[in-house]
């Protein structure tokens with residue numbers, strides 16, 4: 001039996017940023033991916049190369065949810081293939097979890113960025129964009145039925161656990177949830193890449209410790 005922490009307030013899991021749709025937007029994950037490729041429900045599609053839908057096992061027990069695709073994900077059309085994805089792969093391997101048996105997606109499916117010289121710099125999605133994209137995330141969860149949803153970073157955690165949820169206070173807690181049987185939040189791997197060199201190693205070790213709590217589902 002997984003060691004479970006009840007959310008301190010039931011309000012937390014009921015204050016999601018967007019309303020829950022009653023039905024998924026497609027009946028299969030491949031059909032959902034096809035439909036999402038043409039989505040224009042918010043403006044983010046205008047400056048992105050393509051929709052980056054979730055990717056992974058068709059019957060995953062673990063679903064990871066990040067914030068949004070980055071520059072390389074936008075170009076390749078797959079989630080977590082850039083530097084943060086490589087760090088996630090490394091942490092998963094050290095935690096003893098096979099990424100191929102999981103499903104990885106994002107709260108928002110288009111890359112939001114602003115130019116800085118020749119570079120495209122990540123820009124945080126706003127509440128309207130997160131709400132517009134929420135039906136796709138709900139569809140992925142409804143169709144794939146993971147046993148545990150893992151929020152990587154504050155954007156995913158606040159979308160799925162409520163705007164008052166703080167990853168810094170609750171990271172690594174396995175909680176019962178209406179989203180999936182269990183939900184857990186931890187940091188986004190990109191925060192380790194941004195951490196000062198002196199703390200990067202300890203941040204990575206802590207991240208791996210959080211992921212080890214998922215081995216019971218792997």
Ligand code: SF4
Pocket residue numbers: 036039040041042043044045051108109110129132133134136
């Ligand atoms: S970010 Fe989401 S809601 Fe907005 S256009 Fe892309 S897929 Fe549609």
